[in-house]
Amino acid sequence: MTISNSPFHDADILRIGECTVTLSSREVQVPGARRLRRLTPKAVGVLRVLVRSNGRVVTRDELFAEVWPDTLPTNDVLTQAVTQLRKAFTADSEDGPAYIETIAKTGYRLRVAVSAVDPLERSAVPAGDAPTPPPVQPPAGRDVDVDADTDVDLAMHMDTDTGAIHTPPEPLLLAPIRPRSAWRRARRWVLLGVGLSMLLALGVMAWLLLHRDTSPSAVDAAVENGTRVIGSPQRPYRLITATAGFETYPTLSPDGSQVAYEASEEDGSGQIKVQTSGNAPARNLVDRPDGAVDRFPNWSPDGREIAFARFSGNGRCQVLIASATGGNVREATRCDGTELLSFDWTPDGSGLVFGSMVGTYAHRGIRVLDLASGRWRALTYAAHKDDFDYAPRISPDGRWLVFVRNPQVGDLWRMPAEGGPLEQLTDDAAEFRGWAWLGDSRQIVFGRRVDSEARLYQLDTEARTLRDLGLDDAQWPAVARSTNFLAFVHRKAQFGLYKVPVKDPARAQRLFASSGRDSQPMLAPDDRQMVFASDRSGSYALWWADLQQPQSLRPIEGLRPDTRQPPAWSADSRHLLVLGRDDQGEPHVYEITPRDEQLSVVPVPVARPLQALYLDDPDRLLVIERGDDQRTRMSLYDRRDWQRLATLYGVSQARFDSERRRVVFTQLGASGLWSVDASLSPASVQQLSADKPSRWRYRAWSVAGGGRVDYLDESSQCSSGLLRIADGVEAVSRCLDASRLSAGNGLSSSVDGNDVYVSLAVSDGADIGVMALPERPAEVFPAFVNSLKIKP
Known part of the structure; x- marks a missing residue:
């Protein structure tokens, strides 16, 4: 259906009801609306047909023939176009009049009046504002200079040549200057702020792109340009032991160059061994007596000594300290009859911090042993009688102490290094398999059992974010104090x-x-x-x-x-x-x-x-x-x-x-x-x-x-x-x-x-694996980033 004799056939701007429609730009201005509405080309096509129909009913077939010629559209496309038109003619704060009526099983008709708008009238009368009265022209022969942003001085004045006083003519009725509304001024500042924010965001993105790691992953590196197989992907770690027995409980020297660990002997006993973080042959830390088992090595912060536990017959237990080069063994304390023994060095190396102990020297809770005097100092914090606090470690900056409460079905907890209020870091009731600080005193690496294996995870103690390190069958992590070099136990049974x-x-x-x-x-x-x-x-x-x-x-x-x-x-x-x-x-x-x-x-x-x-x-x-x-x-x-x-x-x-x-x-x-x-x-x-x-x-x-x-x-x-x-x-x-x-x-x-x-x-069997942990990306604006993080 083509209606060529419609009075609106060539009109570009139409007044439809209370709304103004510009067909060429597909814009709809609605009184009371905060912004222009924009129509799709098909919706404009439907509107043109409805306008040219002069209020009569237009069938669906006629609309399909006019708007979707030479195609086989479904009813849905027409319904969507009409729905968009109805929404476009509705104000933000109300339902608005029903501009388009649906005639059941037939089609649609336009219910409101339509008139053409002169483009000059449109430009002189901005939509949404009151019309501005035309300016009054000054009398002929008199020049009046009117600054639109200043007031006109109409006071009497004296002629400096004749001395006569002249009374000015009747004041000119100037066109009222329409002040900018408050919301328009606010909008200017908002848009300026949005623009600056976008520029800032673009700058940050550019910085991140320039500083991103462009090296391919191990998986990508195994294939050349996606066309040729080079080899299997490289593991992110390497094993430095490869025996048929068990190597467990690694500890790293502060610079990460050496690893000490417990190695099982053929007779089932344990021996502390030391080797470089490469695959060089290992050496015994100290000679142990027959029948003794040496376990749980722990490297001192200065790298000079290694503390470890020695279990002998009849339940006898000692915590010993030896030179990292071997020899010069001395006793730090007794631990007879203990179970789940755990200890670590204080950051300054002057003492050892112990978890809960049982046996002859039992103590419930965390204590610090001063090595020079041999005195114990118990930390004051909340604990129940059925709690067992395991693996306490003070952060490298000396601020925090973190431990595992009930490692069988437990979680990580944090408190000030001198004791005080507790803060729960995880909430999984999981079986923990060791943990260690990373160098910034904010990050933690821990192992826990998941399904049929143990895996390593990295925890940000401030943001409470957790990520899997991607290591299968990994547990008992240790991190070098001066670097992010990691050692762990790899057991794949x-x-x-x-x-x-x-x-x-x-x-x-x-x-x-x-x-x-x-x-x-x-x-x-x-x-x-x-x-x-x-x-x-x-x-x-x-x-x-x-x-x-x-x-x-x-x-x-x-x-x-x-x-x-x-x-x-x-x-x-x-x-x-x-x-x-x-x-x-x-x-x-x-x-x-x-x-x-x-x-x-x-x-x-x-x-x-x-x-x-x-x-x-x-x-x-x-x-x-x-x-x-x-x-x-x-x-x-x-x-x-x-x-x-x-x-x-x-x-x-x-x-x-x-x-x-x-x-x-x-x-x-x-x-x-x-x-x-x-x-x-x-x-x-x-x-x-x-x-x-x-x-x-x-x-x-x-x-x-x-x-x-x-x-x-x-x-x-x-x-x-x-x-x-x-x-x-x-x-x-x-x-x-x-x-x-x-x-x-x-x-x-x-x-x-x-x-x-x-x-x-x-x-x-269990072996010791080592790897360098990737550095955590530096935060460009740390205070701003921290303010956006959601605390639990």
Whole structure:
């Protein structure tokens, strides 16, 4: 439909209702609107057709023919164009009149009056402002000079030639000068500020581009120009040890040129070795007595000495200091009977700062030992009786002290170096595997267990930002004090599941062979079903199998299990309680029916569950959780209304002994084993073992038949030994495997106690790796950047 006789056929500026439309620039001026509206070309085409129709209904077909000729458009494109027109004719603060009416099943028509606007009138009458009266012309023959920015002087004056006084004519009625509105002046300054900000941003971007690292990554460097393979990508680190044994707990000289570490000997003992950060042969730091084990080396800030711990027979322990070149050994303190020993140098090298200690010289909390006088100074800060503070280290600038509270399921905490208020740096309840300061006293590198491996992370203690360093199977980091040179333990073990007859360990049988890492074997009470955690499929998952039908092995879909605690079976072997995480990393308790492949979230009223257990009462559930006060506790819940019935603090892991209707558990604050009745009555708590399990192996035990408890221990003579505890009496039952270590996060025993199901290392070993950490980019405007960071 073409309407050539429309009075608006050649008009460019139209008054449509109360709005002014400039067709050539596709602009719409709306009274009361803050800015111009701009239309799409198709919307303008639709508007032209509606205007030329003089108020009659225009069908959809006519609009398609006029605006979308020679195409096959859908109804959606026309609807979008009309919708844009309606929005363009609406003021910001109100719905506005309905300019375009929809005629059902037909088309559209324009409901408002349309008139053409003379371009001269348009330029003289700015949209949105009151019209300005035309200026009054001065009388003929009289010149009047009017400055638009000044007032006209109309006072009487004297003729200097004749002395006559002249009265001026009637004042001229000048056109009122329209002052700029306040918002326009403000807009000018805003636009100026935006422009300056953009220039500043461009300058910063240019600076960053000039100073960026243009060197290709290791992955990019493996291919030349994307056309030719050069080689495999280079690792960001290199291994400086390559033996069949274990090299652990590295420490670096201040300049990063030398590494000291603990090396396992053939007899199972430990020896401190020192070598350059290259692959040069290592030397022994000192000669050690027969039967002694030297561990935990720590280089002094001045690089002259190395402190380490020596463990001898009968529980004797010493912290010794030796010259870094060897010899001149002296004792700093005794640590007899201790466990999870941790210490570090003070920044000035005058003392050692110790974490919590147990044994003969036990002390709960962090202390500083002055080496010259031998005096201890305890730091004052908040701690509960069930807290164990581990690996304290003072920042290089001497301002902060950071430590790990309860490293089994703990977090990093910070306080002033002299003690005082605590500040929590992480909130993961994770299994920590060492940590170290970076040189600027703001950055921290730490290791923690994730799924089936341990990884390293870098934490900014001020911004609370965290990043993965991209190192697989890395733990126990150490950083040189003068450089960002990093050393760490690289352990890539493969674990398999074994069924081991207690009376004849030589007949051990491997289950479900694979090249992955299998752990946490949990046997059901029916002695037939088993679940375990594994990365055998490439991703970490929980697997289920019927042991009488090995081909039934399959992963449980929709679940990412947590590594901290093993699953728990119900008494009828039908259900499982498993801790897992959702896609956002939030922990949940899941209830699984593995045979039917059903999974659901249990709505436990806790934010951070760590373990869940069935009891003999189906309406009750035990949950180990970490509360808002950051304390770990075991709580008894009624599943019908989720009321908390009882609580026991400091529990790290628990198992339900159905034969004796008791809960057996370990604690964070001490080694050993305890039991409590099913109602968690404090009066029923009793200790079953004084020192087994240890704090670090708190998950390597299981409740067996007859009320027995089986514990996987290790010693220099037997890497995986079974310790059976019955009625509080401990006895070494068997050495399950003399050379292979067991995984420390899961164990199952058959109901009759004749077999144990363990995860043993198929291949194992640990080496020392070193690498230079990339420098943190300098902040161009640190104060401005810090002001933008969000604090937790």
